[in-house]
Amino acid sequence: MSERPDATPDGYCTNTEPVPGTIRTINASATGPKFSHLHGRRYAQCPCGKETSLTGRDNLRRHKQPQE
Ligand SMILES: [Zn+2]
Structure with missing residues (x-):
């Protein structure tokens, strides 16, 4: 496992x-109509182990690091 990025005191990842190579686009037809609002949204993996959605400029959205 690679080294974790820093987190803020309240648990948010700073990375x-x-x-x-982890960026993927959600295909809502595979997940059903319940998740159609996610269609076309792009996700990627953070080095902290969390998968989160991307902003328009391919930055990871603010997210909390997974707890162990
Ligand atoms: Zn992270």
Whole structure:
């Protein structure tokens, strides 16, 4: 497992750089109509282990690091 990025005291990850090669686009037809609002949304993995959605500029959205 790679080194974790820093987190703020309230548990938020400070990293916004996605792990290269982990970016994927949600295909809502595979998840059903309940998740159609996610269609076309792009996700990527953070080095902290969390998968989160991307902003328009391919930065990771603010997210909490997973608890162990
Ligand atoms: Zn993270």
